[in-house]
Amino acid sequence: MCRHLGWLGAPRTVGELLLDPPYGLLVQSYSPRRQKHGLMNADGWGVGFFDGAIARRWRSAAPLWGDVSFASVAPALRSECVVGAVRSASIGMPIEPTASAPFTDGRWLLSHNGLVDRTVLPLSAHAESTVDSALLAALIFDRGMPRLGDTVTEVAARDPDARLNILAANGSEMLATTWGDTLSVLRTGDGVVLASEPYDDDPRWEEVPDRHLVHTDGSAVRMTALKGSV
Ligand code: GLN
Numbered sequence: 001m002c003r004h005l006g007w008l009g010a011p012r013t014v015g016e017l018l019l020d021p022p023y024g025l026l027v028q029s030y031s032p033r034r035q036k037h038g039l040m041n042a043d044g045w046g047v048g049f050f051d052g053a054i055a056r057r058w059r060s061a062a063p064l065w066g067d068v069s070f071a072s073v074a075p076a077l078r079s080e081c082v083v084g085a086v087r088s089a090s091i092g093m094p095i096e097p098t099a100s101a102p103f104t105d106g107r108w109l110l111s112h113n114g115l116v117d118r119t120v121l122p123l124s125a126h127a128e129s130t131v132d133s134a135l136l137a138a139l140i141f142d143r144g145m146p147r148l149g150d151t152v153t154e155v156a157a158r159d160p161d162a163r164l165n166i167l168a169a170n171g172s173e174m175l176a177t178t179w180g181d182t183l184s185v186l187r188t189g190d191g192v193v194l195a196s197e198p199y200d201d202d203p204r205w206e207e208v209p210d211r212h213l214v215h216t217d218g219s220a221v222r223m224t225a226l227k228g229s230v
Contacts, residue, residue, distance in 0.1 A: 003028045003041055004085040004101060004111035004167045005199065008174040008218040009191015014047055015074035018064075018084045021199035029064040029086040034182045034197040037115075037163070038088035044100035045086045048109035049079035050171035055109055059100040080191075080218075081171045083109040090115045090132065099129040103137035108145060108170045110137045113181050113196055114163030116155060140166065145175060149213040152177045153227045167194055176214040177226065183208040185221055192216045 005025055007017050018025045023033055029041045045067075046059035060067065064086050085101035093099065101111035105126070112133035124138035136155065143151045145168060152164045156179060163180030176183055176194045184205045186193040194214060198205040208214055208223060215222045 002087045002113050003196040005195040006167050007082045011078045013075050014077040024199040025086050041086035041088045043087045043089035043095050046100040047084040048102040050081040055104050059097045061095050061097045085111040093131045099131035105141040108168050110168040113165035116162040117159040120158035174216050178208050178210050178212050
């Protein structure tokens with residue numbers, strides 16, 4: 001599984017969120033602590049952030065640790081809403097920059113940790129890549145973010161082995177699902193982090209139970225059990 005991280009709150013730099021923490025996405029790209037599937041995340045990375053209403057992205061098919069320019073620029077990218085991801089490609093999936101999260105429909109940035117049988121997903125002209133995550137993102141965008149929980153449970157019903165941890169943000173709201181993998185939440189006082197695994201040992205990190213939907217506006221955090229969960 002890949003690893004992802006989202007921030008919604010007071011402006012933070014992409015460097016502070018992804019590169020500086022002792023177990024942040026940079027370290028998770030080669031040494032994740034809680035990853036259940038895959039040893040490292042060397043098949044690409046991506047970061048997206050809102051610049052006003054505009055979703056801007058930087059994605060790559062190379063390992064994050066090998067990028068010669070990002071560490072220099074990331075401290076200068078500051079936003080109230082950031083979604084970052086490092087990727088461990090599932091077997092048979094393409095390795096290309098467009099297969100790296102976050103995906104977007106222009107309004108939302110979305111990342112997927114997991115795996116889903118592509119034959120249960122509709123073909124979409126909007127998918128950015130043939131990777132399962134891009135097809136799933138296109139389906140979620142088509143159905144609308146208010147139906148994220150229903151879309152996840154419907155896809156899980158069609159593919160009972162699917163792992164469907166989604167993270168999505170639009171600048172004022174951030175949503176996530178847990179379906180088969182880890183997710184933790186950190187309320188910092190001036191914002192909320194949702195991350196596949198804690199990026200440091202701050203005791204305020206809380207684990208989100210499996211098969212839940214998380215919603216935050218950057219201060220309040222609401223967790224609800226998803227339909228179909230046992
Ligand atoms: N299945 C997706 C891919 O191949 C996500 C993989 C993951 O979560 N490791 O990119």
